[in-house]
Amino acid sequence: MATMGKQDVLQQAKDANVQFIRMWFTDILGTLKSFAITVEELEDALDGGMGFDGSSITGYQDIEESDMIAMPDPSTFKVIPWSPQEEPTARMICDVQTTDGDPYVGDPRHILRRALERANEMGFDTFNCGPELEFFYFKDSSGTEPLDYGGYFDLTTLDAATALRRETVQSLQQLGIRVEYSHHEVGISQHEIDLRFDDAMTMADKVMTYKTVVKEIATRHGVYATFMPKPLIDQNGSGMHTHQSLFSNGKNAFFDADSEHYLSDEAKAFIAGQLRHARELSIIFAQHVNSYKRLVPGYEAPVYIAWSRRNRSALVRVPGFHPGQEKATRMELRCPDPSANIYLCFAALLHAGLEGIEKGYELPEPMERNLYNLSVEERDKMGIQSLPADLGEAIKEAENSELLHKALGEHTYSRLLELKREEFEDYRIQVTPYELEKFLPVL
Numbered sequence: 001m002a003t004m005g006k007q008d009v010l011q012q013a014k015d016a017n018v019q020f021i022r023m024w025f026t027d028i029l030g031t032l033k034s035f036a037i038t039v040e041e042l043e044d045a046l047d048g049g050m051g052f053d054g055s056s057i058t059g060y061q062d063i064e065e066s067d068m069i070a071m072p073d074p075s076t077f078k079v080i081p082w083s084p085q086e087e088p089t090a091r092m093i094c095d096v097q098t099t100d101g102d103p104y105v106g107d108p109r110h111i112l113r114r115a116l117e118r119a120n121e122m123g124f125d126t127f128n129c130g131p132e133l134e135f136f137y138f139k140d141s142s143g144t145e146p147l148d149y150g151g152y153f154d155l156t157t158l159d160a161a162t163a164l165r166r167e168t169v170q171s172l173q174q175l176g177i178r179v180e181y182s183h184h185e186v187g188i189s190q191h192e193i194d195l196r197f198d199d200a201m202t203m204a205d206k207v208m209t210y211k212t213v214v215k216e217i218a219t220r221h222g223v224y225a226t227f228m229p230k231p232l233i234d235q236n237g238s239g240m241h242t243h244q245s246l247f248s249n250g251k252n253a254f255f256d257a258d259s260e261h262y263l264s265d266e267a268k269a270f271i272a273g274q275l276r277h278a279r280e281l282s283i284i285f286a287q288h289v290n291s292y293k294r295l296v297p298g299y300e301a302p303v304y305i306a307w308s309r310r311n312r313s314a315l316v317r318v319p320g321f322h323p324g325q326e327k328a329t330r331m332e333l334r335c336p337d338p339s340a341n342i343y344l345c346f347a348a349l350l351h352a353g354l355e356g357i358e359k360g361y362e363l364p365e366p367m368e369r370n371l372y373n374l375s376v377e378e379r380d381k382m383g384i385q386s387l388p389a390d391l392g393e394a395i396k397e398a399e400n401s402e403l404l405h406k407a408l409g410e411h412t413y414s415r416l417l418e419l420k421r422e423e424f425e426d427y428r429i430q431v432t433p434y435e436l437e438k439f440l441p442v443l
């Protein structure tokens with residue numbers, strides 16, 4: 001598909017009678033930020049970007065050097081489906097730059113671009129990602145009253161959210177985002193819409209759009225959609241299983257017809273890299289205190305650092321190979337959740353995999369047993385480690401991680417740690433209803 005240039009954007013805006021353009025970019029935690037410009041400013045914005053104050057954006061600059069430029073990427077120009085039809089609003093995703101026009105080191109999109117450059121230098125021109133983001137629908141944002149009591153793949157009158165999902169899928173398609181599946185998930189009122197895989201940068205932009213669309217359509221129907229990893233104590237949390245593969249000149253670098261499991265040496269080393277560095281990357285793919293409530297045994301979320309072909313209790317699953325499907329050979333990392341900053345998540349995962357390839361990491365044997373059923377002693381004996389038990393442990397791992405420092409760069413690495421320490425400290429000093437119920441009557 002030909003990429004859009006400046007003239008294409010101006011023409012499209014004119015043809016659709018667009019009045020406003022929302023400029024989108026992302027803060028360090030992955031929250032979408034946006035400001036609007038009028039169509040009269042569009043040409044200037046495409047030429048030189050639009051200035052904004054970066055000091056109020058989480059994880060960005062301090063006040064002394066806070067002037068930033070949002071430089072729109074013309075290829076991301078899309079009319080927003082739910083804006084007024086007569087005078088629609090469009091959106092463009094921006095790269096954040098300094099006033100000198102250099103990429104801003106704290107821009108998550110720039111951090112992913114740097115990871116992709118490393119892959120390029122190693123001979124891989126495409127990093128394909130296919131994340132599966134789950135979410136819950138609730139009556140409103142102040143509680144967790146579900147919309148339905150449906151179960152996995154249910155199609156019943158209980159699944160009140162079918163119309164919501166349908167409208168969401170239609171909006172995504174209008175935004176040029178291909179959807180593979182949409183279905184009810186295991187948890188009550190839990191849903192999943194899977195996007196067709198794409199290269200990492202395009203996919204990260206799509207994920208930001210997808211999360212916005214899901215929430216927007218829910219709001220329009222008077223309900224609330226959340227990507228919080230674990231809102232309900234007795235239900236599965238929401239994950240973001242992430243399928244990944246590397247390509248060189250249109251060929252899947254992960255496929256080897258002569259190898260056991262059909263995995264090339266690069267694929268094995270890439271998977272080994274993600275397994276070896278999983279604990280120190282937890283702060284990225286499970287970034288909130290609530291993320292660790294999902295990563296507990298027994299709720300379909302993987303905790304144990306191992307890989308497998310069939311076993312969904314392992315951190316990495318390698319889907320079986322079907323003849324003629326060489327391009328589909330891939331790994332699936334099952335620990336990320338949808339609250340992650342998608343740009344930083346893809347960047348960190350890519351760096352970990354490339355580290356494995358560069359240093360020739362050995363892939364351990366696959367674990368085909370259900371790891372939840374092993375005792376602590378059995379797991380120790382087999383050398384199977386677990387992910388951090390909480391954000392505090394994840395912070396300690398991240399503090400000693402050269403890989404994370406390299407992946408994020410000094411600015412974002414230190415800002416992120418600072419923010420996460422604050423979050424964990426704030427959480428640690430809370431007194432919860434659980435504690436009052438358990439201890440107040442007896443102590």
